[in-house]
Amino acid sequence: MQYKETITLAFSGASGAPYGLRLLEVLLAQQFRVYVLISSAARVVLDTESNIKLSGNEDKATEQLSTLFNAPAGQLQVFGKDNWFSPVASGSAAPKKMVVCPCSAGSVSAIAMGASDNLLERAADVVIKERGQLILVPRETPFSEIHLENMLKLAKLGVTIMPAAPGFYHQPQTINDLVDFMVARILDHLNIEHTLTKRWGYGEGKS
Secondary structure (H helix, E strand, C coil): CCCCCEEEEEECCCCCHHHHHHHHHHHHHCCCEEEEEECHHHHHHHHHHHCCCCCCCHHHHHHHHHHHCCCCCCCEEEECCCCCCCHHHCCCCCCCEEEEEEECHHHHHHHHHCCCCCHHHHHHHHHHHCCCEEEEEECCCCCCHHHHHHHHHHHHCCCEECCCCCCCCCCCCCHHHHHHHHHHHHHHHCCCCCCCCCCCCCCCCCC
16 A cells, blocks of 8 residues: 555654644544654553553554554564664665654653664754655643753754643644644644645634
8 A cells, every 4th residue: 555654653652642642543544654663651551541552563553553453464663662763763674754653751861962872862863964854743841041052052943842741722622633633733843735624714614
C-alpha cells in the first residue's frame, strides 16, 4: 500500500498517553505510515492511563498496536529504545517530521542537550540536525526555570513547543473532546486536514 508520508511518533514518560494514542489513531486512519518510539517509562504510563500493557519486544508491540488500531502490516512499526539500526537513527533515512507526545521534562532536557542516550533522543536530534519538523508536547506543571530554559533553547532551534493545554472555547463535553483539541492542534502544525474540532469563529463541525 502507498502511504501519504512517514511520521515518527514518540511516547515519553509524562502523563498524557491518551493524547499520543489518539494522534496515532488519526494518523493511521488517514493513511500515514508511523514509526513509534516508546520509552520504558512510557510503557508504565500507557498501562496506568490506558490499560495497555505494551510488550517490551518491538515486534510484539508492533502487533499489539496494529491490532488495536486495525492497521495493516507495514503501516506501523515500533522500534525499541536501543535499536540503533532503525531508520530514525540516521539522517539518511529518518522521517522529516517527528512528534513527541506526551513529552516529559526529562526528555525535553535530553533533547535540548543533544544527549542521544536512547533512540527517542537520537531520533529527535536527527530531526533537528536535518532541519526537519519536531513537535514536543510537554505535560508538566508548573514549569521550573530549568524547563523553560530548555524549551526556549529548543524553540530558538525551530522546535515547536506545544504544551498539553487544551482550550475550552469549543465547549468540550467529554475528556475525549479535550484530547481531540490537542490532537487537532498537532495535526494543524503537521499540515494535516481534520475535522476533530471546530475552529475559532466557525460553526460547529467546520474546520
